[in-house]
Amino acid sequence: MSTASGIPLDPDEPVGSVLARLRKAAGLTGGQLGHRVGMSQPKISRIENGKGLPDPDDVGILARALGAEEEIVLLLMDRATGSRERMTDWTTGPMGLAGRQNTIGHWENATRSLRVFQPAVVPGLLQSSGYAKAILEDFQLLVFTDLRDRAVAVAEAVSARIRRQEVLNDHDRSFHFVMTEAVLSNRVCPPQEMLAQLLRLREAAAQENVTIGIVAADAPLSTPPFHGFELLDDRLVNVDLFTSGLISQGRTQAHLYRQVFDSLAAAATTEIEPVLDRYEALYLRLAQQERHIITEPGGRASA
Incomplete structure (x- = not known):
């Protein structure tokens, strides 16, 4: 031709x-x-x-x-x-965790309406600094073997992730987060940090431009929560993986992921205070138990 x-x-x-x-x-x-x-x-x-x-x-x-x-x-x-x-691998080079955070932040800053689903961890835009540090340390174990390099990389990535959250203060934008209850029960950091994370969720949920939904552990689901994703302005899909990320700007992909999100959002409750109260009681109890553990001179621990 x-x-x-x-x-x-x-x-x-x-x-x-x-x-x-x-x-x-x-x-x-x-x-x-x-x-x-x-x-x-x-x-x-x-x-x-x-x-x-x-x-x-x-x-x-x-x-x-x-x-x-x-x-x-x-x-x-x-x-x-x-x-x-096509779903395309967007981390084609060794940009590192901080670089990935900055790239995602650039996309989010160009977005008016953001929808995020997470089945296992708190979405990055809602993470407390302690929770983010715990998550990113685990990711960085896959990349760095040198402890000094790892510590610097994690600190830079946490800082970049927290900077991303500034976009939530723009009330001309809307944010809808849906997560499973497993996100709250997954103990990715110590009880005290989980308590700080619950407080962060309460604060974010109080914003007029932020909606947070939680899918209860016993909620009937018409769509299995296979993996987390971001949907930006119904035009770009971002799937974050352990060592890279996948994106698609295809209209068909965006439409399908919007259907998935809407299905999961329909199964979630936005009355999240009772759910957070329940997990706050759990982590308070666990934190108290940790404080009662006294390490004896011989190295034994007793309650």
């Missing part, structure tokens, strides 16, 4: 590369093309060089402006749609 200008079209050639060849064949610079279609030259450069996933509509606008036949336009738009639908 070839374009109207006779340029052969490789079925495996990236969309951006095809658009770049069409532009050069038309004798246009990136700036001239941008002026013609109302896009910035840097944006066109990013599309041509494959930096990020191009919007299919933008691809169609550029291809038509460059005189491509409608068949070619639709083919390029289909390719762009397919690339966005």
Whole structure:
């Protein structure tokens, strides 16, 4: 297959590369093309060089402006749609935990409506500093063997994660968090830190732009809580893994994850105070038990 200008079209050639060849064949610079279609030259450069996933509509606008036949336009738009639908590993380099936190924070700051589901741990935007430190220390064990490097990396990552939470103070944005009750029972840090985490959840839930739902342990579920994810403006799905992350900007993926989120949210209660009260009593009791343990000179512990 070839374009109207006779340029052969490789079925495996990236969309951006095809658009770049069409532009050069038309004798246009990136700036001239941008002026013609109302896009910035840097944006066109990013599309041509494959930096990020191009919007299919933008691809169609550029291809038509460059005189491509409608068949070619639709083919390029289909390719762009397919690339966005795929789940892509976004940690392609050794960015480290702090780098990952900064990347996610950048996405969140560009988002007006954020939906987060977590089946095992408190969502990052709701974590207390002590809870975040415990979580990130476990992650960092997979990356660093040097204890000094690990300590620095964890401290930087905790700081970056806490900075991410500043976005919650923007009341022009909305945040909906859903988590399973297992999140509260999973003892990822000492009882005192779990108590601080419960307080953090109470504080966040009091904000008008924040909704927190908890799926009770005995709640009937129509959708299994397989894994956690973030849905940003119903346009980007982020799945955080142990050593990397997966993203998709595909409309189909975003629609499916919105359905999953809505199903889990429907099974959750937003009357979370009684649930938090129950776990606060549990961790108070455990904290008191720890305080009553006295280590004797011989190394034995007795209550």
